[in-house]
Amino acid sequence: MPVTESKLFRIQISHDRLTATLSVNGDSLPPACTAGKIEAEIQPFKLFLNEEGRANIIAFAAKLAEHAMPQPMVIAQGDPPVHDENGQIELLYKTSQGDAATGEAQEDSPQSFYERSNIQRVRAGQPLLRLIPPREGQDGRDIFGKPIARKRGRQAQLSLGANVRLEDDVVYATANGKLEYSGERVSVSDVLEIAGNVDFSIGNIDFDGSVIVARNVLDLFKIRSHASVTVRGIIEAAEVQAEGDLTCQGGMTGKEKGLFIAGGTIETKYITNATVRAGKDVVVRMEVVNCDLICRGALRIESGLLVGGRTVATGGLRVRTLGSEACVNTPVEVGIDDNLRQTYLRVAPEIEQLRRKAEKVRQIVEPLLRNQKALNAEQKEKATELLYNSYDLEDRAEQKIEQLRSVQEESRQYCLEEVVVLGEVYPGVTFRFPRLEGIIESPLKGPIKFIPRKVEGVYQIVAVDCLSGSCFSIHSGPTSDTWLQAAEALLSGKS
Amino acid sequence: MKFLLVDDSRTMRNIWKKVITSMGDNETIDAGDGAEGLKVFLEQGPFDILLVDWNMPNMDGLTMIKKIREADKSTPIIMVTTEAEKPRIIEAIKAGVNNYLVKPFSPDALLSKIQETVKKTEAVS
Numbered sequence: 001m002p003v004t005e006s007k008l009f010r011i012q013i014s015h016d017r018l019t020a021t022l023s024v025n026g027d028s029l030p031p032a033c034t035a036g037k038i039e040a041e042i043q044p045f046k047l048f049l050n051e052e053g054r055a056n057i058i059a060f061a062a063k064l065a066e067h068a069m070p071q072p073m074v075i076a077q078g079d080p081p082v083h084d085e086n087g088q089i090e091l092l093y094k095t096s097q098g099d100a101a102t103g104e105a106q107e108d109s110p111q112s113f114y115e116r117s118n119i120q121r122v123r124a125g126q127p128l129l130r131l132i133p134p135r136e137g138q139d140g141r142d143i144f145g146k147p148i149a150r151k152r153g154r155q156a157q158l159s160l161g162a163n164v165r166l167e168d169d170v171v172y173a174t175a176n177g178k179l180e181y182s183g184e185r186v187s188v189s190d191v192l193e194i195a196g197n198v199d200f201s202i203g204n205i206d207f208d209g210s211v212i213v214a215r216n217v218l219d220l221f222k223i224r225s226h227a228s229v230t231v232r233g234i235i236e237a238a239e240v241q242a243e244g245d246l247t248c249q250g251g252m253t254g255k256e257k258g259l260f261i262a263g264g265t266i267e268t269k270y271i272t273n274a275t276v277r278a279g280k281d282v283v284v285r286m287e288v289v290n291c292d293l294i295c296r297g298a299l300r301i302e303s304g305l306l307v308g309g310r311t312v313a314t315g316g317l318r319v320r321t322l323g324s325e326a327c328v329n330t331p332v333e334v335g336i337d338d339n340l341r342q343t344y345l346r347v348a349p350e351i352e353q354l355r356r357k358a359e360k361v362r363q364i365v366e367p368l369l370r371n372q373k374a375l376n377a378e379q380k381e382k383a384t385e386l387l388y389n390s391y392d393l394e395d396r397a398e399q400k401i402e403q404l405r406s407v408q409e410e411s412r413q414y415c416l417e418e419v420v421v422l423g424e425v426y427p428g429v430t431f432r433f434p435r436l437e438g439i440i441e442s443p444l445k446g447p448i449k450f451i452p453r454k455v456e457g458v459y460q461i462v463a464v465d466c467l468s469g470s471c472f473s474i475h476s477g478p479t480s481d482t483w484l485q486a487a488e489a490l491l492s493g494k495s
Numbered sequence: 496m497k498f499l500l501v502d503d504s505r506t507m508r509n510i511w512k513k514v515i516t517s518m519g520d521n522e523t524i525d526a527g528d529g530a531e532g533l534k535v536f537l538e539q540g541p542f543d544i545l546l547v548d549w550n551m552p553n554m555d556g557l558t559m560i561k562k563i564r565e566a567d568k569s570t571p572i573i574m575v576t577t578e579a580e581k582p583r584i585i586e587a588i589k590a591g592v593n594n595y596l597v598k599p600f601s602p603d604a605l606l607s608k609i610q611e612t613v614k615k616t617e618a619v620s
Contacts, residue, residue: 365599368599369599372579372597372599373579375577375599376577377550377577377598380577380597380598380599381504381507381577381598381599383598383599384507384510384598384599384600385506385507385510386599387599387600387601387602388510388513388601388602391601391602391603392513
């Protein structure tokens, strides 16, 4: 500690120059002197004395006047600097577990462990982070009255990646996606890449962009994507829904619980015991076994097997082996649009009900219209209402017919009434075309094509040998499922 | 087109509105009696066509039409009413009604009445 001495006194100065302590120089008691004299004695040291320091000098002088050795006394004190606080980043988003900034749990946070997703989803326009500027401190002052500079605060460091923008110190997402924030860099990714399995460490996924899973999707987990889903491993008894394509490089093992839905194409190695829905084609390299499979495009298993389950392939079927030697029941519908069927089954009873109601109203209003002169004003008003109601009901029925018509027109571009078997087809296989159904009664060798064709004035299912061009009819007849005829009658106004 | 619909029955006004909107992208403003109809006509006009009931509280449709015709001779008016007697129809036409539809009527009848009135107005202008 630096020391400054006069003849009688010594001043000890702290290293930080914030404290000066007065004591007697040497062991012997100096002659009594007044506070003024002490101040004059230490004046060359140019200490910045405040009221408290002066009071201590008076106390020090009083001790000397009593011929007592005074204890060292602090006679000058500086003000320590208050350093700036560095800038900070405030988190403005909420995690699935709760508030990201406070760590407080959300009251409605999901209880299922499957639902506890660790993926931070954000929406375009959502505020993500706020940059808080450094908070200013205050410079200090030493015992000589000289300023002590405070440490300056640093701005929070944040670099902006893709799909974010900075406005008025707030970072906003500019796209829907996954928030990636490392503390120094923030971005929003429209592709979600899972490095391992979709399991309890990841939780269920509901994502706006594409999802890529490097390994497997385990039992009972769910993935939903508004774009495509790609799984490099296998999908087990999970629920995977993609508005775009669904690609699974391993296979899909549904275990009776798997649900695989794609708005686009599904492409994989195999599918077993699962429910499968595709807006376009389903392309499988090895086999489809015991699946409830409906695709609006074609089902193609050109080097593999289709056996069991129920298959509806609107755009036709192309397969190496169809059915099995064990004659497993394998119903196949082709050229039939399940979407049209479902729409018809839904709207037909509604149309029927609306028409029945309209007819009932008409039966009430018609006698009134025949006797208009006998009606009073109120009855005339009521008759107008009833008349309008019957028109309105018929109009609503007509709208539903139009809805069905637009689905029918759309389905025409998908439908292909054709089954091509490249290898073998076995008994147990049944075909259903829009107006015909038939069965395979004995094994047949391919390449062979099954199509509906008029033979001697009668529609039948015909097997065409793709190599020789020869053809023969298989056991077939009009389909027992007559919804399509009923739908066509409805659309043509015949029912 | 911009329609003013004046009838004390909300149901009837809704029926008119549905028929008018089925014709295309039309604007409708409605009033529940003749006094309100007159106020709306003066404050929120001009309108392309008026549909007016006869019997209403506060001010009946005929009085309202007479007052409108004092200031405006050209806006087409269709009277839609239960009054079916010939002298009443003549009275309405004298007051300035362009077309007349007797209740009960079907939506199609209203539609063709409106179209007929529009066509006549276009031919005159």
